[in-house]
Amino acid sequence: MSKVIAIANQKGGVGKTAVSSNLSVGLAMNGKKVMVIDADPQGNLTSSLGIDNADELENTLASFIEREITERQIELSEYIMHNEEGVDIMPCNIKLAGMDYMIMNALSREYLLDAFVSNVRDKYDYILIDCSPSLNLVTINVLTASDSVIIPVEASYLSMTGLQQLLASIGSTKRKLNRKLEVEGIVINKVNTRTNHEKDIIGKLREAYGGQIKIFDVMIPESVRAKECTAFGVSIYKYDGKGKVAKSFEELTREVMEHGC
Template sequence: MENCKIIAVANQKGGTGKTTTATNLGNALASAGEKVLLVDFDPQANLTMSFGIERPDELALSMHDILTYIIDDRDLPEKDEFIHRGDKIDIIPSNINLSITEINLRDEMGGERTLSTLLDPLREDYNYIIIDTNPYLGLLTINALAACDSVVIPVSPQLWSATGLTDLLKTILKVRKKINPRIEVEGILLTMCDERTNLFREAKSLIDEYYKGKITIFDAHIPTTVKVGEANYYSRSVMEFDPKNKAAIAYTAFAKEVMKRGDKNSREAQASA
């Protein structure tokens, strides 16, 4: 589709809510009428299982297989053979074999663009493609950054580290200079927040001090709630599981901010043209 946006959800720290953010952002965008594809780019396959695929290791075609087709310079299967269709949202699933792909990419000329080769032709079918990444800065993450237009960085106040976030931003800058000049930081999303605590207020203050005015810090804060875990258990977004829950409301507000930024960027591009 025209102006399809590919967004990577990335942070090399585990436990910051990347998969939950990818799931709920995708579902919130779909609920707003957008055509959305989720891409599971993590060998742990949590996004795949949250979609309702209970045995990802038994998939006939997973992300590993599709990338292997590309590495071996073979024609890809038909889209319906590797894209799983949901009621509102689609997914390219993953499994543990993706870790083998990462090893193979090391010996592949131009291997950092392998995911781009897969996703670029799919832009015509979707408004948004959301990539869930693995929790470290390896070749899979570099592939995701090379393929995307922007990066959402989920940050948990409990796990926030200025050093870790700086490392990720440096990697994004290197990718912009050497591989993908269009990449930008969509923004920092605070997740698993308890706004009543001093810890949240101190972490939020430090993030503002380091990054406000330089990087978008989303107004929406995703609160800590057991409903998110329950929704994941039942392979549903929190908006579907409990639409009135505070996390559901927050993710809906976050999706609106993402769409608003997309509209603004589109208008600026048209004005520039």
């Protein structure tokens, strides 16, 4: 059975795109059929998986939503691109930034993305959706179409502050729009355990949330190479496959697969 996972956090800069791209490639390397949907108008996931000139693409998440609202006939395969590391991609670009007003006036506005996901999910083992750092109508569409949410967080007090707000948003979506929605887990990202400050925050995070939400055992370390690989449009496995970040994402992939699908 396929699984649809949103990668979400209302705080920017926590590494959502890195988790989305490297987890998707990790799952593909384990023989899983994987698709990613870029739901951030910055299009960082699209470019980090090797698709250039995203703003020039005609068939993106934004154009799909527009055509879904206007009920124009759509060929779903036209919205799916292919990555050389084995992942299918629904790309995104800056055009998505202006979609909230159009979505606001649409019938069944929270289920526009679900119309796509429901029609393709049987072709995949996993569909991962990279969210923008805001709770707008596009993000609500993502949560409504998903089975679960992975929440990347940094070991910082500001990240912990935003986490409670995100959990409240997920709970509200679950109650009102998507009864099956669950929190897959929290992944602690961009970690430097050499500082007592970060060790203290990680301890507080596990104490505050570990009893109610799964916190993945693996922590993704801070690394310049993890930032560099996105600029080259490849995963950490291809850029630095023997490094510590790649090993951490291998472990995260195993934990996600063990959690179900």
